[in-house]
Amino acid sequence: MKKLYALEKNIQHHPLTWFYIISILIVVATLLISILIGADAGLMKAFEKAGLQFNTDLVTAVRVILAAPEASFGVVLSLVSVASVDITVLVVVKIAYGQKGLADLKNRFRFGKKGMKWQHTISVWGTCLFTFSAMNLATGALNQIVLAPGDFTWNVNLFSSDFLVGFLIAMFLDAGAVFEENGWRGFTLPLLQSRFNPLKASIVLGLMWFGWHIPVKFDIFFYGFENALKLFFILMIKFVLLSIIMTFFFNQVGGMTIIAIAMHGISNDSVRLAGEILSDSYTVYLLTEIHLVIPMLIVAIGLVLKTKGRLGLTPDQ
Incomplete structure (x- = not known):
């Protein structure tokens, strides 16, 4: 409990540093998982199967999953990697600034x-x-x-x-x-x-x-x-x-x-x-x-x- 409390206090004092570190760690973790299970190669095959060019929009992601359901995990993994920034910011802002910080994000x-x-x-x-x-x-x-x-x-x-x-x-x-x-x-x-x-x-x-x-x-x-x-x-x-x-x-x-x-x-x-x-x-x-x-x-x-x-x-x- 003391370690968790100390971590929380550290995040409150250095929210930007923790936001950046955690977001990069999530990216690296998803990348390693993707390499280990061959998700990247499977994803490119799914694009070929769907007859689609590689695009970064969410509509294309849904179309790939519908055309090649076996690539669903690879698509989700890619989205989690990209979403590491927003996932992290919600956690860090909640710890560092509470509901007021989350409300500020929402108001933007x-x-x-x-x-x-x-x-x-x-x-x-x-x-x-x-x-x-x-x-x-x-x-x-x-x-x-x-x-x-x-x-x-x-x-x-x-x-x-x-x-x-x-x-x-x-x-x-x-x-x-x-x-x-x-x-x-x-x-x-x-x-x-x-x-x-x-x-x-x-x-x-x-x-x-x-x-x-x-x-x-x-x-x-x-x-x-x-x-x-x-x-x-x-x-x-x-x-x-x-x-x-x-x-x-x-x-x-x-x-x-x-x-x-x-x-x-x-x-x-x-x-x-x-x-x-x-x-x-x-x-x-x-x-x-x-x-x-x-x-x-x-x-x-x-x-x-x-x-x-x-x-x-x-x-x-």
């Missing part, structure tokens, strides 16, 4: 801060969706220019009903977005912004976000250690830049989690606004990641300069 599930003018909320959302879509399209254009036809295809129809439905699914039903943003933006970002200026808070969060992804993307090491280091460096830059951009729009709507979910989902691009990569070669992987970073770099620098590093944070947030 709005499209805009309570009392905020709806015209402002709609304007921010519109600008946000345009910005993230434009970044994806810019990446697609770079891929089209640089990559060989056999490595890349880009045939998205922006005005089809399938695209519009898929875009809504990407915004609000992406597994990573739904199961992570309660922790990253709903909990971690406000805590960091209470300690640092918004730019520094965004950089710290971006590095944390990247660090959490290292075990998730362990397969990068199959390209060789040196190549993996290069890829991880580009990924680190990507997560930091993406974090800066997301902080701006998050703050613009008063610190609401739903817009973070939408941004995360669109950036994962299950509708292939940036096109579809047909090759798994190291060179193509590296180039496509660089092409993702270039538009993000331009937007992030623009937002930092425009807001003088405040990234939309107001004195009352």
Whole structure:
């Protein structure tokens, strides 16, 4: 009992540290289980059986389970790995802040801060969706220019009903977005912004976000250690830049989690606004990641300069 009490007190004093450690431990544990039982290989076979491309949205997860019930455990295991962030944050917030902390997380599930003018909320959302879509399209254009036809295809129809439905699914039903943003933006970002200026808070969060992804993307090491280091460096830059951009729009709507979910989902691009990569070669992987970073770099620098590093944070947030 004394050890449990001491642990509880430690979590109360260092909630962010414990949140991060536990979430990574869950990811590592699910990864080891997946490797031991061969769930990853079974999952890819299930996608082939279902005739589906790999996507990160929950609709695809359900379709895979319906088409290949034998892969159900593998799908659930993958979702638990992604949900490690939100599972952990609920436990840590309950211990550290009690019901008040949980209520704060819940109150962030709005499209805009309570009392905020709806015209402002709609304007921010519109600008946000345009910005993230434009970044994806810019990446697609770079891929089209640089990559060989056999490595890349880009045939998205922006005005089809399938695209519009898929875009809504990407915004609000992406597994990573739904199961992570309660922790990253709903909990971690406000805590960091209470300690640092918004730019520094965004950089710290971006590095944390990247660090959490290292075990998730362990397969990068199959390209060789040196190549993996290069890829991880580009990924680190990507997560930091993406974090800066997301902080701006998050703050613009008063610190609401739903817009973070939408941004995360669109950036994962299950509708292939940036096109579809047909090759798994190291060179193509590296180039496509660089092409993702270039538009993000331009937007992030623009937002930092425009807001003088405040990234939309107001004195009352």
